[in-house]
Amino acid sequence: MSFMFRKFHSVIGQHHKRITVFTLHQLRMDRVPAATAGVTRNASSFKHENAFIDGKWVPAASGKTFQVINPSTGGVIGSVPDMDAQDTEEAIKVAYKAFQTWKETTARERSGVLRKWAELCTQHKDELAKLLTAEMGKPLAEAAGEVAYGTAFIEWFAEEARRVYGDIIPTTTNTRRMLVLKQPLGVAGMITPWNFPNAMITRKACAAIAAGCTVVLKPAEDTPYSALALCELASMAGMPPGVLNVVTSSRDHAAEVGKMLCKHPLVMKISFTGSTQVGKILLEQSASTVKKVSLELGGNAPFIVFDSADVDAAVKGLMGCKFRVSGQTCVCANRILVQEGIYDKFVQKVAETMDRELKVGDGFEDGTTQGPLINSKAVDKVQGHVDDAVIKGATVVRGGKRLDGNFFLPTLLSHVTQEMRCSSEETFGPVAPILKFKTEEEAVAIANVTSSGLAGYFFSQNLSQIWRVAEQLETGIVGVNEGLVSVPESPFGGWKESGLGSEGSKYGIDEYLHLKYVCMGGI
Ligand code: SIN
Secondary structure, three states: OOHHHHHHHHHHHHHOOOOOOOOHHHOOOOOOOOOOOOOOOOHHHHOOOOEEEOOEEEOOOOOOEEEEEOOOOOOEEEEEEOOOHHHHHHHHHHHHHHHHHHOOOOHHHHHHHHHHHHHHHHHOHHHHHHHHHHHHOOOHHHHHHHHHHHHHHHHHHHHHHHHOOOEEEOOOOOOOEEEEEEEEOOEEEEEOOOOOOOHHHHHHHHHHHHHOOEEEEEOOOOOHHHHHHHHHHHHHOOOOOOOEEEOOOOHHHHHHHHHHHHHOOOEEEEEEEOOHHHHHHHHHHHHHHOOEEEEEOOOOEEEEEOOOOOHHHHHHHHHHHHHHHHHOOOOOEEEEEEEOOOHHHHHHHHHHHHHHHOOEOOOOOOOOOEOOOOOHHHHHHHHHHHHHHHHOOOEEEEOOOEOOOOOEOOEEEEEEOOOOHHHHOOOOOOEEEEEEEOOHHHHHHHHHOOOEEOEEEEEOOOHHHHHHHHHHOOOOEEEEOOOOOOOOOOOEOOEEOOEEOOEOOOOHHHHHEEEEEEEEOOO
């Protein structure tokens, strides 16, 4: 088992605690349909070719469909409805109707459905992982890791559903009592990315559903099957019709679907994970109805290695942080800043580790750690960053070029400077550009120069430096001597142009709740 796999398995281990078996009489059966307990399925039966609205599998009103492509082989996996604004509006109305009863359920009832859903996702984890690898390309072991990560969000919000507390405020007048209630917002519109086709859905949707909201979700056009499989399992778990609705659409209709979600007066909340450019458009569109908006946008994570670092630990941290999902995560190291005293040694060790541990290939092949990029446009961008760096003086230590199809060789660049595109833009691919710095002040200044502020990492064994730098980094997430930090228990959210709000953790559910101040007089 390679490092990558060992590391991912240990991450999975953190998420993967035993799920408490949910008993049906914990639900009020008049409100929530019975779960289809004990149903076992074949992998293929989770692959749905229709969208999921009001608990039913439905085509687009236009009858149009679009093809879903395996990024590894270029082959067609199947097709799904190409829905438009009109279909989306129908889904919003359905979700609004379902909200009228879902908001009346108790936290315990919602928790029970979510727990059952998590249990079914665990039971069918292999089928979910295979679908995910087929449509997104990540290696099967990583896909299994994502399914465990995604399921952990369902479990987490099943627990958080029961911990939404209000407040009693000490009275200012004896004849009054003052309280704060928390109430669900209503219909939440969601747009999710292709890089985590399972976990980004559960991280958003389960927070909303736990709070008592209902959901209309558009998955990325590249990866609709994971979303639809999650719908089937939710339905099997007893999720009432209309609580979770998935609208599939091609890139041609994505903008109108997004606009409908953002502008519709019955939608109270927008949650989006994707590019900063699209996030800004959605934020602007949501202004017309003053919606609450959560955005998880692009990053440009600095990964700083100080002279005081344990170099082997830093190399290991970088491998997971940079090459997870072939570098296609918003939190992966984008600029690697290494202090001059250990620069050459670090570059050498990273190169040797890449030779030993990274294997490019189809995600279904044993031993693959680096799957394809999502499409040829992504490969063009990565090649563009490498070419630009080389023209401006970078040295290609490893890789540096595209392979057939959507594959790109894991790449290590040294002598990188801030003037290169790979320093100022998010590469979203398997390229590790290494810059040299002299002082802590210089490293922090370079780290903070960007308008992004999602994740930042640094390796140091100097305690006061650890405190100083952790406080000075202008990012919502900081990994200190750690390259993989995402867990459901911790808040995930960016500063500056990397986003608004937080997902996961005890804070994630607040994004789907109104505060209501109730002042009771005449007492
Ligand atoms: C992302 O890339 O958007 C999510 C990564 C994570 O949850 O760690």
